[in-house]
Amino acid sequence: MTGQRTPTPSEHAANHLVRAAVTAPSLHNSQPWLFAYSDSRVLLYADDTRRLPLADPRGRQQVISCGAALFNLRLAMRHLGFRPTVRFFPDTPEYVPLVQVEWGAYARMTSDETLMHRSMRRRHTHRGPFQAASVPASLIEALRQQAHAEGAGLCAMDDPTSQLRLAALVREAEQLRRNTPAYTAELNRWTRVGDAPRDDGVPAEACAFHPDCTALAGRDFTGLTRHPDTAAPPWKWSTRTGITVLLTTPHDSRQDWLRAGQALQRVLLYAAGHNVAAGFHTQPLEVADLRARVRATVPSGQHPQMILRLGYTNDRVRTPRRPVTDVLARDNGLRPTASTPARWREPRGPARGSRSPAQEVTCAAPPRPGTQRGAEPRG
Ligand SMILES: Cc1cc2nc3c(=O)[nH]c(=O)nc-3n(C[C@H](O)[C@H](O)[C@H](O)COP(=O)(O)O)c2cc1C
Numbered sequence: 001m002t003g004q005r006t007p008t009p010s011e012h013a014a015n016h017l018v019r020a021a022v023t024a025p026s027l028h029n030s031q032p033w034l035f036a037y038s039d040s041r042v043l044l045y046a047d048d049t050r051r052l053p054l055a056d057p058r059g060r061q062q063v064i065s066c067g068a069a070l071f072n073l074r075l076a077m078r079h080l081g082f083r084p085t086v087r088f089f090p091d092t093p094e095y096v097p098l099v100q101v102e103w104g105a106y107a108r109m110t111s112d113e114t115l116m117h118r119s120m121r122r123r124h125t126h127r128g129p130f131q132a133a134s135v136p137a138s139l140i141e142a143l144r145q146q147a148h149a150e151g152a153g154l155c156a157m158d159d160p161t162s163q164l165r166l167a168a169l170v171r172e173a174e175q176l177r178r179n180t181p182a183y184t185a186e187l188n189r190w191t192r193v194g195d196a197p198r199d200d201g202v203p204a205e206a207c208a209f210h211p212d213c214t215a216l217a218g219r220d221f222t223g224l225t226r227h228p229d230t231a232a233p234p235w236k237w238s239t240r241t242g243i244t245v246l247l248t249t250p251h252d253s254r255q256d257w258l259r260a261g262q263a264l265q266r267v268l269l270y271a272a273g274h275n276v277a278a279g280f281h282t283q284p285l286e287v288a289d290l291r292a293r294v295r296a297t298v299p300s301g302q303h304p305q306m307i308l309r310l311g312y313t314n315d316r317v318r319t320p321r322r323p324v325t326d327v328l329a330r331d332n333g334l335r336p337t338a339s340t341p342a343r344w345r346e347p348r349g350p351a352r353g354s355r356s357p358a359q360e361v362t363c364a365a366p367p368r369p370g371t372q373r374g375a376e377p378r379g
Contacts, residue, residue, distance in 0.1 A: 010039045011330075013080065017042055017101075018328045020076035022321045023120050024265055025280075026065035027056060028190035029202050029319050033066050036097075036331035043097040043331055044070055054186045055286050060257050064305060066098055067261015071150075072120060073101060074262075075269075079117050083107050091254040097335075098258060112270070119272035124318065126277040127218055128209030129240030130311025135276055140243065140310075146270045152263035153248040153302050162297050163244060167215050170307065173283035173290050174217040178225060191221045192320075199320040206317040210234065214241040216281045216309055242279065242311030246294070248302035260305035271310060281307045 007015075014037035021044075026032060032050035036043045044066060051062045074084040083104035089096045109117070140156050147154035157163050177183050192201040202221050210233035211218035211225065224230040247264055249256035268278055284290035285304055294304045329336045 010037060013037075014042055014328060015324055016080065017073045017076045018324050020079075020120060021069040021073040022324065022327060023123075024065065024068035024072050024261075025123075025125060025268070026068070027052060027061040027282075028187070029200050030062070030065070030190060031200050031322055031327070032062045033069050033327060034336045035328045036336050037328065038331040041100050041102045041331070042073065044073070044099045044101070045097045045335060047327075052186055052190070054180075054183045060252075060305075061282065061286075063098065063254055063257035064261040064264060067258040067263075068265035068268075069261075070099055070101070070258065071262040071265035071269075075113060075117050075120070077101065077103065078107075078109050078113050081106050081108070088255055088258065098254075115273040116266065116269035119269045122316070123268050123272040124277065124316055125206065126279045126311075126313050126315060127207050127211070128279075128313075128315065129214055129237035130242040130277075130309075130313050132240065133312050135243050135271075135310050135312070139271075139274055139276065140245070143245070143267050143271060143310075146266045147247060147263040150263035150266055151249070151259045152305070153246075153250075153298075153300055154263075154267060155246050155248065155298060155300065157244040157246065157297070163215070165297055166244060166246075166294065166307070167217075169284040169290055169294055170281045171217045173287055174211075174219065176287065177283055178220060184223075184226075187219065187221060188223070193222070199322045201320075203317070203319060206319055208315070208317075213237055214279075214309070216241055216244065216279070216307075217283075218279070218281065219283065240311070242309040244307065244309045246298060246304050247306035247308065248298055248300065248304050250302055252303040256303065257305065264306055267308075275312060276310050277313050279309045279311075281309065 014035070018035050018037075021033070021035065022031060030050045030052060032047045034045040034047045036045070046059065046062050046066050048059075048062075051059050056062055070086075074086070077084045083106075085102040085104040087100045087102070089098060089100070140154075144154040144156075157166050177187075190201045192198050192203040194204075204222050207218075207221045209218075210230070211220045213233040213236055215238045220226070247260055247267065249260050249263075271278060284294050285307065291304065294307070295301070298304055
């Protein structure tokens, strides 16, 4: 006898859910989430030790990242055949879980859910030019409907004037970032160079192209623009930027950010299911004045939460993830502490009692469009 504990069925199930959840995208791959499980539910917390104080002082992008993880968790529960029942907690102090997910009634997965679930491990962030073929309008419309199903908007910047305006705002924000040493230092802390044994942060291999090689300026993770020899891109592929889209929400509360995160992941997985990848350019949304100017470009007047460009690519770079054991603990009524789920600390707020109405959530989707894929010369 080894004395090894046999995992309970609820522990197995929670592992399955959280393994899926952590494949979600997050700002600088910060993976700012923690989970606690019991027989009947999984709680999702934002890990405040993993918030980026300069890029994300309000925690908006942290909650969006958690929302993306939540969508994956919901999808993994659907994969096991159950409908997730999701309860959002109100926006009270930090010690409240963001959300609780309970096991709901049995229901067969839909074909769209199967498609998205299969895309979970293939989805990745692309940094660089896309292939020449553009994403068909029918697929953009389908993505808009996917965002809508999560209570968010998706608007494509398909006319040259709004494209140029948005590109100028991204450039202005990125320049501001590059000229701010404290911000650069924060970015460096989340960039993984060489063989550093880390399972978070953005690896240099994921930044193979110069950040200025398309029409939308990218974050300079590897510091190329700081050296005179590499400050300018050797080649510019402005026509390979892809189609730029904005993800928006009606309001700008913590619930809207969670909604935006779920919509983001739904859009990304549906796109990946049709071989479309996304690049992220959220820099102007981190500066209040620039975010207001981005909002002025949104025809619906909604709040911009994400700026993405979509296109086709054969490049696939895997970013690391922390093991599930680092982020999942048994729910013992207390809040898990950061990165040390074996330890627990007392909750500070009144939070655990505060409730909002439970919602049964499915990933039931609008009709799938006919899609086509054009020729694929490498970018
Ligand atoms: C809220 C949010 C904002 C992001 N902003 C950027 C960005 O501005 N530039 C960028 O290159 N990637 C951005 N990303 C992508 C992350 O860097 C990426 O998800 C993370 O490195 C994990 O890699 P993966 O998406 O390939 O799994 C963002 C992701 C999220 C969720």
